Amino acid sequence: MQPPLTDLPIKTADKGFYSGFNVDVTVTSKLVVGALVIWAVAFPEQAGSVLSGFNTFILANFGLWYIYVMASFVLVCLVLALWPAAGRLKLGLPDDVPEFSNFSWFSMMFGAGIGVGMLTWAVAEPIYHFRNNPEVIQGAVEGGTAENFINAYQWSYLHWGFSAWASYAIAGLSLAYFAYRRGLPLTIRSSLTPLFGKALSGPVGTVIDIVAVIATILGVAQTLGFGVEQFVAGMSRIGIGEWLMNDEGTASSLGIIVAIVIIMGASTLSALSGVGKGIKWLSNINMGLSIFLLGFLMLFGSTWFGVQALFVGMWEYIINLPSMMFTVYSGDGTGGVADKLEGWQGAWSVFYWAWWVAFAPFVGLFLARISRGRTIREFVLGALIVPAIMCFVWFSFAGGTAIDMELNGAADGAIFGASDGDKIFAMTGLMLGEVLGWGMAVIIVVLLMTYLVTSADSAVLIVNTINAAGDEGPKARPHILFWGAALAAVVAALLLVGGLTAIQTAMVIGALPFSLVMVLMWIALIKAIYNDGRREAAGVTTTFDPDTSETQ
Template sequence: MSDIKPPFTDIDIQTADEGFYEGYSLPVTLAAKIGFAVLTAWALLMPGAAEHALAWLNTEILSVFNFFYIAVVGVFAWFLLVVALVPASGQLRLGKPDERPEFSTFSWFAMMFGAGLGVGLMVYSTAEPLSLWQTNPQIIQGQVAPLSAEALTSAFRYTFLHYGLHAWSIYVVTGLCLAYYAYTRDMPLTIRTALTPIFGRYMNGALGNVVDVLGVVATILGIAVTIGFGISQLVEGVYSISGAEWLLQAGQNGSPPMPSTVGLIAALIVVMGMSILSAVSGVGRGVKYLSNLNLVLSTVLLLIFVVFGAFGFAMTTYGQALADYVLHFPALSFEAYSTSNELGQWQAGSTTFYWAWWIAFSPFVGLFLARISRGRTIREFVLGAVIMPSLVCFLWMTALGGTAIDLEMSGVAGGAIIDASLTNKLFVTLHYLVSDQLFGWLSVMCVVLILTFLVTSADSGLLVINTIMAGGDEETGVRHRITWGVLLTLVIAALIVAGGGGLFVLQDAMIIGALPFSFVMLAMCVSLTKALYRDHLRSKAEEEQAA
């Protein structure tokens, strides 16, 4: 075993020595900027053409790659469980053997939770269970009736699927790969580093640049969709408080009123302005403090539903749904349908949409998780960043979503929550749950919570984008964070305009951008497997020589 070669660690990312782009990789930075400048101009100058082209390409991708999206996410989940449970890999520390975590467990979890799923939980806390109570594979196959008590189990089975172990595994695969090389081998904290066990020195050239560009593209599109949904709910919340009619516009084809384009753009400018200010202050200050505030306010909102909501109903549902989810976990991991039938069309628009969203978000969340997880063991990282957030998401979805379902089943809401727009279901649920006076206060708190979640996601994303373009350097220039904050604002605004105020163009662009990076992530798993095995052999050889 003594002839095992040392791992390749000589990553040499060429960066500019002077000028505006000093310290940044010009190929990666310019490719990303030019690409998104073109996308922005296209969406603004030819919104109709952009909308139709992206919708067509999205449909074609889903018809061909629906099974791939489902299977690859199943691989991620099982891969992480194996890596965490195997003693040789699970006990390895992401850093020096005696190194301890930089952040407390509370702050670590708060930052992880806020960056990973904060906006998604606010938007889909009631919308997801209600939607799946109306349609899911069992309902489509005629096994249970929609909106019935019998449909509850399958509704929460797929809710847990979309916000559980699989979702967080997508994030943690990227985060674990980046953290392992950065903190055990002292390599740059950037996407290309994770593929060095396979490609070695080729990651120093054009191939490495392509990998990093794919990471930046996926990150921006993932953040764009998250912010798009978040500002839509923010506008709904401000409208519920102020009643300002300019914030909403008539829905299409009899659908409920939706946030207006003007309202969305105004909210976007406010959110991104605050995000840029927070990103300039850095992860140790702005992101940390906002994340702690997020977790506190989230806990208060959860307690409101515990006190005023159908908590007994929710907890009974939680226990039954959790047992059902665990029982069906293996089958759910690789359950794929052809998009030529109704089941496949449901899956493409639901599960596959989520997997693409999480994959697009994974360079950002993964790299961010890596930045805040130095000093933790692989097992602690996987258990702490996959299982614990999943259980919290399950509790959140069951408490809020279960209460909304109970209000509908009991006839109190009379279909009002079901008929509300996606981003307004939470506020309509609160309206039927508490008194008018308390509703006003809770609406303000929810608006603040949504705003802080949005700012946390956006400013963390700006930090990550700049880290990738700076070749893994975590101390990036303030002017570049501001530049990318402005560019990200323009990209999101242009895609909103192209969709006429709707979010479908954002979703289409994100699913398209996520596909190339899903192949990168699959290669990361192969790469980490090789690295862990080879490092194990090297460790055994050292022990034998010492003996």
Template sequence: MTELNPPFTDLDIPTADKGFYQGYSLPIALTAKIAFALLTVWALLRPGSAEAILSLLNTEILGVFNLFYIIAVGLFAWFLLIVAAVPSSGRRKLGKADEKPEFTYFSWFAMMFGAGLGVGLMVYATAEPMNNWGQNPEIIKGDVAAYSAEAVQSAYRYTFMHYGLHAWGIYVVTGLCLAYYAYTRDMPLTIRTALTPLFGRYLNGPVGHVVDILGVIATILGVAVTIGFGISQLVEGFYSITGMEWLLQSGQNGGPPHPSAVGLIVALVVVMLLSTLSAVSGVGRGVKYLSNLNLVLSSLLLLVFVVAGSFGFAMTTYGTALTDYLLHFPALSFEAYSASSELGEWQTGTTTFYWAWWIAFSPFVGLFLARISRGRTVREFVFGAVVMPSIVCFAWMTILGGTSVDLELSGVAQGAIIDASATNKLFATLQFIVGDQVYGIVAVMCAVLILTFLVTSADSGLLVINTIMAGGEEETDARHRVVWGVLLTLVIAALILAGGGGLVVLQNAMIIGALPFAFVMVMMCVSLAKALYRDHHRDKWAEVQEGAIDAS
């Protein structure tokens, strides 16, 4: 056995030593601000051009890179499972040998859950199972009929796929790569750090700046789409509570009413104001307390569905769907269709869209997961941040979504839930399972939960953006959090207005911004595999040397 050289850890990210940008990397901060300022101005001054060009690019990307997205995300999930299962890598601690975790399991899980999928679970708890019940590959192939009892199993197979091990695996690949170098090698907690085993000192210059900028761009667009969906559901909720007509506008081509541009902008300003205030207070206070509140309110909402919803149907569905999902997991990991076929059109519009969304969200969630996971082992991190959240997501979507499916199957809803907009399906379902007086209370609780989930996602995103721009420094200037809070608000508002009050332009921008970072993530996996192998080799060498000294 030969001795290996020590790992490269001399990562130098120059930051300004005075002025407003003191402690920040000027190339990263200024490039990101200029890019999003130009995007905002373009969307506001030329909304038609912005919508057409972003839509065209989005279509081309989903068509050309569909196979890449499917294979890459499948590899991420299997990579993490293998890393956790291998004894030498799974038992490694993300920190010093005697280091204890900063947060309790409850707070750790609450922050992880709130940042990772809080808003998505509120928006898609009922919408995702219902949409897949109406169309999925089994239905397109003609094996089962849409909205039939036979289609429930395949509907949940793809629901679990979109919100299960693959989705959380995307987040944890980034989080594990960042945490491993930051806490075992005392390197900066920033995106470029994860590629040091491959590129070494080249990351001290422009190459490293590009990697971090791609992380900032993906983060902002991923958070922007999440906030866009969240405020849409928030507006729907307030309309169901107050009946204020200005909150909604008529749907196109006979579709259901949807939130108006004015309603979305008002909700956006409220959310971002609260998010910026929370971000200024830091992770240990604002984010932690809001995340704990999210988990408590989520449990109460779940209890409402357990008591008043179709719990028996949901639990039966949960058992059969989970078994079906696990049996199909290997095939689902790499199941890709031609983008030009009907199956391919479904896949690019659902699965590939989700993977792009999770990838765009992964610099933010991954860095945030790394920030709150110091002191835990690799196996604990993978199990706690991939397997456990997936199981909870499955239960959540089965209990809430299963109630919606059962109401339609039994003929109680008579198509009312199916016909409702995606962001209104939750409230449409609640109207069937609770009385009018109780509905008001539950609807208010849902609105508060959506609001706190939005605030948690946005303020965590602001903290992460500033951490990347500050070269991995976790304690950043509050003024910059405020500036980015304002800029993020303007970007989201401009893209909403460019889409005529819809979220399509926002989604298109996110998918385009996610693609470059997807390639970075593939390199992260290769980089971490190399680092784990060589560190294991170094440990063995150290044991041999220690044994030789003892023998002498």
């Protein structure tokens, strides 16, 4: 057995504006993102039509691929946690210890990975599935009734539970393993070295990193798109101005621009301060506010409904998980039940799987960055189970309260009729009345702001890390400013041209090539762990030497 590859040179500029950056990855990524923004603004109808056509083709032909890919992520995480030889391995050198406390680690992981979605979808998604899901389509239960309550939760948990976090865990494990055990650059291409070796120093690796950057920008744009709509709704609720909303009750063009300027301005300033300062403090703040809001809903919301949703819903989710993960609905072209099931799965499960894949390079690299010194088993349990349960608790008490208020007539359709981003404001306003409801709306807006800023500034730092060939050190300020502005431009352009649908479509398209990269990542990781076990048995070193490594 030969020692593992511990040197993967990636060419970077040694002077000029791009000093320290891989010019091919950085410039190509900028050109692709810039072209997308210009195309969407200059030719909105053509852009909308082409993107829609691609989206339809992908959902119709790659639904099975996405479903099986996500199922493989969950299975691989379980194998790595239970495999003794893998679970005890440290993501780093033997003497490395975690940089962050468990609380900060969980806070940053949850905030960057999925936190902002809680404020929109913890209320909105259970309500959607309460009225329509595969059981309703097949006639097993009537939508909008108490009998469909638990069904709504098992499907919500499917989309926000172990599958989502397994995709992040696969990416994070792969990157941390090869960066901190092998001393390779902290970038996407390094995770494929067991398969492609030093060829990743060239064009193959460049393409992989470009795909990761574009997927990251589109995945984060999707999250920010939802957040901007909700932020505008919240600003309107607390009386900042009716001009933020249009006649349809959604964010106006001016409202979108104002929200993006505020969010991206704050996130860029945070990104300039780095992970250990701005991002860490913001993550701790939003975790504290999240606990406060969640505690309020648990104590003063529909507590019994929430408890049922949490425990019974989790039980139904876990026992039905194999079936839900592997079932692929295929239409027959008649417009009947089969077509409706296929349409539902494409609009929900396949869309979510694409979203999590697009988010995975960003969240995975960020998780790797904050997880050095932890074991694989600790990482999997921490990144897979704890955040998933946190999502379940959010969904059960926030969504359960909303459903209960509609069932008992207290809401009288006000929550059902609100836009997705406004549902949580409508619910808390009905619970607390005008004055206290206003105060709670302010807290939710602040919490939303911290989540959005955390997601955006983390994404900017991660994109720069990939562009800088894995360099985690301080990046040139102009590049942070550029990617902050670029991310803002992507969100604004697509929202103004085609609303959230345009962002969703672009994200689904961008996620497809990276889903193949992620499959290769877990194959490479399994191969590396297996071979490292053989190396240990043969007395061959499995980690890099920091005294001789040029990457350290």
